[in-house]
Each structure stands twice: as structure tokens, then as C-alpha cells.
Amino acid sequence: MNSVALLVVLPFVGSLMGLAGKLARAPRFFSIAAVLPLVPMAGLLAMSLPAVRAGSVISYAMGGWPEPIGIVLHLDGLAWLSSVLIVVIAVAVCVASFCRTGYGSSFFFFLMILISGMQMVVLTGDIFTLFVSFEIVALAAYVLIAYDQTDAGLLASLKYLILSTVGILFFLFGVFLIYRDFGTLSLATIRTLASERGGPADGLTVTRSIHFAVAALCVGIGVRTAFIPFHTWLPEAHAYAPHPVSAILSGVVIKVSFLAMIRIVWTLSAGYLNELLLWIGAITSILAVIWALAQSDTKRLLAYHSISQMGYVLAAIGAATATSLTAGFSHAVNHALFKSLLFLVAGTAIRMTGERDLFRAPAIGRHSPILAAAFLVGALSISGIPPFNGFASKQLVGTALGGSPAYLLLRITAVGTMASFIKVSRIVVPVFRLSPRRVATPASIDPLVTGAVAPAGTLILFPAIFLALLCLLSGLFAPSLAAFYSDLLAPAALRQGSPVAIAVAQPGGLASLYKSAKLIETAIVIVAGWLLYRLVLTPPGKRIAGSIKRIAPELRTVLLYFVVGLGLFALFAYV
């Protein structure tokens, strides 16, 4: 059993520890034992870096059965980076989960199953195992969302279950079509067959059923990645889950499914989807930010921003230029870092004050300044303010998109993001509550003054500081980091026949990150964001926000979107 298999097996062993804790009635000890396997996982990943960086692929055939028959795991550059991301976020989330004593060892059982499933998703080399690992991830996620058994949590979990099961049925149908036409499920074998059938570029796209298969696979994964029109489960599921669960769901779960989709699109040479992805990404980002701006629930606002930021990633990948893969991946990583940070701190603030509504919640800034500072780092990152990482990756996305008209939509999104983070920062910084229409809370009932606020605990400070530092460092060293990403991603992309030539980003090209033109542009975004924020707080703005908030599609409407989305993807292939 080599290091690749251990990456999947170790978290699974950890989850068994969690289960043992349920039986042995020593939850604290076994909960810690359950999360410990993350340490050797990090070690394994560090050890395999030189080989992966040299462009080789570490494989493990389960049970000794080779590629077309058995289940084979591959660790290439893309898988390595995703795996590292999963481990980093998982460590932060596990530490944060120990802050609240309410999570028994069964919580860690499901958390480790989730991590094991995500490792499977990024490592697996065939599409049926991909289906199984998606379902492992999903089952663990459903239970974790409903873990607190609040009414909203239960319904959000059920809604997610129904929608993503319908999505995965389409996925399975796509798997069927692929199996019927190729007689194999392994991505590598499909790739070989495709090149034998005549050229890697158009060998596959000739049959209509493959077009439909790609569409079905994309719809299935699209539900997990939550881009418009498949996004409707996400705001509730991420908002009403327990706080650490929201962090891991928004941080990595929606990303690993997207990375799986990139692999499938490459392997099946479905380059014709790029333009569709570009526009879906741009539209997703702008619509989601409008909804985010209208929310008054802290976590719902953050959840809508997850959709919006995934739109950036999608648009970058869809642009299909030389830097697009690096740009998209950087933004996915950076979003994972700052969104987990924001969810963890916002969750702690909600736990302290017991108030989810950001207009009513007292600011925790004076009470725990470190948490407030960490939250502001996250907010500045997501709004794209230098020197934090969001600025770097948003500039990269801009470079990747080039002069595409879709970039205009992303610029408007940046303004909306700025405005909504000025709005949400009032949960940590009291300065933003000086808005004229607000009545100050009398000191006698202010929970921060009367001491009714629960203590944050010192344990939450570690993941908060850790993630905030990562946000800052990955912003400061963005050029070298981007070169590192493209070093690792390029061989993986070429091996799977990416239609996009991936240029290794030249350090010179990225050093121009802090050019004055870009800084002026950022300043304009800040000013426009502030104006938009004031606009939203005026009475007509509040009325519009209220009516946008009420447009929450029912379950049945959402399912109709699915069928429309499937048709859209399939139609796009024929045109």
C-alpha cells in the first residue's frame, strides 16, 4: 500500500476511531484520535511533492487489478494540490470543531468520512468510482448539515439530498452512455481510445450520444458545484449547517467536484463547453452577488458569496487562455482559505451573541479583537483589496479573461462584493453601525455589556490566525505561488489532453500585479462599493432588497431548472 492509498485510508481509519468513541463512552479521547490521521496525511503529501513536481504520476491499483478493470488512484499535480487544500482546511475546521463541546465523536466520524470521500474524488481515475465517492461525500454532508437537528438544518439537508440525488442520476446516465460507447470507465483508457479514433481534438465530439453524456455529467457535477441554475440548495445548506461544517462545505466540498468536472471536460475533449462555462460563470457571479447584497442573515450572505466566487473560478476556466487554469485554481484555493475563515469567525460571533441577523447582532470587535481582525482579513481578501490573496487571484482571473466582455460582469461583481462586505463587517466592527436609521441598543440590554455573551474560547483563535496568515502570505507571494501552481498543473493538464496550452506563468508577467493602474481600479471599486452600500441602506434600497430576498424558488421550480440546464448543455454541443 503506497502513499496514494494511504491518503484515502487514513481518514477512514480516523472515522472508525470516531465510531469507537460512540461505543466506548470516551468521546473526547476518541474525537482527538479521529482527527489525528490528518498529521500523517500532511506528511505523506509533503514527501510526495518532489516526485509530483517532476511531472510523474504516483498510482495505486486497488487489490492489484490494473487500469481498465480495477479501481486505480492517481496522484498527479492537480490531485496533489487539491489534496493539500483539503488537508489544510480540514485541520482548521477540526480544531475549530473542538471549541464547542456539543460535537460528540459521531460528528468527527462523519467529518472524516467526508474528508476520505473528497480524497477519493480528487484521486480516482474512473468515472464510476467518481460517482461512488461523490455519494460518500454527499451522504456525510447531508448528515453533517442536519447534525444540530434544527428545523432549518433538517429541511436544508433534505432539500440538498433531493436536488443532488436527481443531479447524480443524470450523472449516472452519462456514465451509462460513456460505458455503452467506449466499453470502459477509466478516464485514461477513454483518452487512449479517443486518440486512436482520430486525433485528440475531435475524435470524441463526433457522436451525439457523447455530447449528451458530457451534458449529463456536467449537470450532475454542476449541482454539487452549485453554479446557476443548479445553485438553489446551497444558501440554505451552507447557512443552516453547524458553523465548522459550513466552513468545510464552502471551503472545499464545492471545489473538489468542480476539479473533477475539469478532468472530465479535458478527457472527453469537450472544449466546446468553454464558452458556455465562461458565461455561466460570469452570470453566476453577478446574480449571486445581488442576492448576497439583499440578505440580512450573516451566514446566508456568506453562502451566496460562495456561489458568486465559484462563478469567478468557472469563468476563468471557461476563458481557456494560457493562464486560465492557473488563475482559476488560484482563485479556488484563495476562496477556500478566506471563506473558511469568514465562516468560522462569523459562526463564532453567532455562537457568542446568539444573533444571526447582522442588523441586530452586536459587534464582537471590542470583546475579542483578534477574531475581529481575522474576520477583516477575510473580508478584505474576498473584496480583492491588496495585499491579500483575493486581490492577486482576481487580477489573475482578469488576465486570463483578457478582453472578454464577460469581464465587465466580473467587475460589477467586485463592486457588489465590496458593498456586501462593508455591510457584513458590522458584526465585528462597531464603526459601521453609525448608520443614521439605526437606534442604538441601550447599554442595559446590550449583551456585550451585560456579559450575556458566551466566551469565544481560545481554541478558535488558532484556526482563525492560521487562515488569516495564509490569506496574507498567499497574497504577498502570489507571483511565485502562481508559478508553482502552473508547474504542477501543466503536466496534469497535458496528460489528460487539455485542449488549452498552458504556459508556465513568467515571473515578469505576474510581478506587474501592483501596477498603479490596477491599484486605481481597486480604489474605484472601493468607492463604488461604499456608494452601493449606502444605496442599499436607503428606504428604496431596503424595499428592493426585501423583494429580492423573497424570490426563493420552490423545490419544484428548481427541479425544472435542472431539465432546462441539461437541455442547455446538450444543445450547446450541437450549435
Added chain:
Amino acid sequence: MSWYLIAAIFVVGIWGVIAIPNLIKKVIALSVANSAIIVFFVYYGSLSGRTAPILSPDAPAGVPPVDPLPQALMLTAIVVGVCITALALALIYRLYKRYGTLDARTIERAVWELDE
């Protein structure tokens, strides 16, 4: 003909998930759609041969065995489907105990009004 029949079962399942407000019936419809996909695989596999794919000396000679892979895959898919159904029913049971109804529209209205 059989292909159309299986496709019809799938469409009926999806229609049920969309149109029927009763949560239990939604889960039944999901299972129906899931079964349709399983039948797709198994029926396709059954066309590939005429005898069981067992390596043994007294297997009939000259008769091609069926492709065993679709059946093996579908065994996994069925297990996954059972897990999903069980979890969905558990969630619905909790919701039913709190709201006393299985109507998706009523429960949705009641729950999301909590955050107004």
C-alpha cells in the same frame, strides 16, 4: 421498444419528484428514477451474451457469457440508493414529528419564515 419503456420509467420518476408535494412520495419517485437507471445498465449488459459469466469447466461451450461489469456496478449503485433512501426517510420523519405534515410546500413555508 424496451429502451423507450425504461426511459419512460425514468421520466415518470423525475416527474414525481417535481410534481408531487408529499415528501414520502417524492422519495418513492426518486427510487423509481434510480431504478430506471439501474435497469438501463442491467438491460444493456444482458444484451451482450446469453449465459452467466462464470468460469467453470462445465460452462456451455460456444455460448457467449454476458458482460459482468454492469451488474457489478449496479450492485454498488443499489447500495448507494438504499443509503440515500434511508437517510431521506430519517430526515422526513424528524420533520414530520415537528410539523405534523408531509406536504413539502407547507413545511417549506413554515421553516423559511423562521428567519424573517
